Amino acid sequence: MINVKNLKVKVWEKDILKWISLSFELGKNYLLLWKNWSGKSSLASTIAGNPKYEVIDWNIELNWRDLISMTPDLRSKEWIFLSFQNVPEIKGINLWEYLRIIYNIHLKNSNSEAKEITPFIFKRYIKQFLEEFKIDENFLQRDLNVWFSWWEKRKIEMLQVKLIWPKYIILDEIDSWLDVDAFKIVAELLSKLDSENNTFIIITHYFKIVDYFKIDKVYLLEDGKLKKEWWIEIAEEIKEKWF
Numbered sequence: 001m002i003n004v005k006n007l008k009v010k011v012w013e014k015d016i017l018k019w020i021s022l023s024f025e026l027g028k029n030y031l032l033l034w035k036n037w038s039g040k041s042s043l044a045s046t047i048a049g050n051p052k053y054e055v056i057d058w059n060i061e062l063n064w065r066d067l068i069s070m071t072p073d074l075r076s077k078e079w080i081f082l083s084f085q086n087v088p089e090i091k092g093i094n095l096w097e098y099l100r101i102i103y104n105i106h107l108k109n110s111n112s113e114a115k116e117i118t119p120f121i122f123k124r125y126i127k128q129f130l131e132e133f134k135i136d137e138n139f140l141q142r143d144l145n146v147w148f149s150w151w152e153k154r155k156i157e158m159l160q161v162k163l164i165w166p167k168y169i170i171l172d173e174i175d176s177w178l179d180v181d182a183f184k185i186v187a188e189l190l191s192k193l194d195s196e197n198n199t200f201i202i203i204t205h206y207f208k209i210v211d212y213f214k215i216d217k218v219y220l221l222e223d224g225k226l227k228k229e230w231w232i233e234i235a236e237e238i239k240e241k242w243f
């Protein structure tokens with residue numbers, strides 16, 4: 001469980017998160033909703049450990065352990081995964097090498113005795129996923145996200161989730177820039193990745209993902225504060241009242 005308790009965060013001397021308390025239970029899925037500038041991405045970055053976000057007070061716990069003192073790479077090894085709102089394009093980092101490295105790191109992380117998978121075997125292993133996600137094999141030779149369409153970037157992120165099986169998966173506006181069909185395919189791929197052993201935290205402005213993906217709880221942020229929270233059972237009521 002990720003437990004955010006009375007969290008206060010600053011960036012450039014500006015208060016961004018103002019005493020937020022909420023929690024994310026393993027096995028459940030969450031929507032983090034509401035308007036622009038409400039602090040959704042800042043909360044995601046703070047959980048993932050972006051040092052720009054200065055935690056002023058109180059804490060975030062991961063399974064009752066202090067998360068704030070963990071470095072970002074350790075948080076990743078503790079199975080926290082963040083898909084950025086603005087996916088970075090990184091020249092000089094080959095996609096295939098990148099995927100193989102993160103796979104090996106997380107393999108060792110789950111079993112310290114495990115042997116590194118060789119490039120040859122990894123190529124065979126990843127093939128099934130490329131087929132499932134309809135990603136052309138030639139893609140692997142490209143630089144990480146460079147000149148990828150939004151749709152391709154999102155598919156590569158889901159491929160990463162498939163390879164490393166993180167437990168807490170934060171997806172920041174994965175629905176932006178996708179047309180209706182692409183969005184539906186992404187939501188359906190997400191549904192296939194959903195399990196009792198992971199938690200999706202989906203940041204969005206819209207409710208439509210609820211039609212394709214099982215959500216348990218909705219948190220609504222406004223001006224750096226938690227404004228409302230609902231279990232999904234009353235989603236229809238929320239839709240009418242707020243959207």
Ligand SMILES: Nc1ncnc2c1ncn2[C@@H]1O[C@H](COP(=O)(O)OP(=O)(O)OP(=O)(O)O)[C@@H](O)[C@H]1O
Nearest residue numbers: 011012016035036037038039040041042043052085
């Ligand atoms: N790295 C940063 N540097 C300066 N200001 C920031 C930074 N990150 C966030 N902020 C400010 O914090 C506030 C909340 O921004 P944040 O990006 O968290 O909102 P959001 O809810 O994700 O909005 P959107 O829906 O537009 O993505 C905004 O006023 C923003 O300008």
Ligand SMILES: [Mg+2]
Nearest residue numbers: 040041042085
């Ligand atoms: Mg944002």
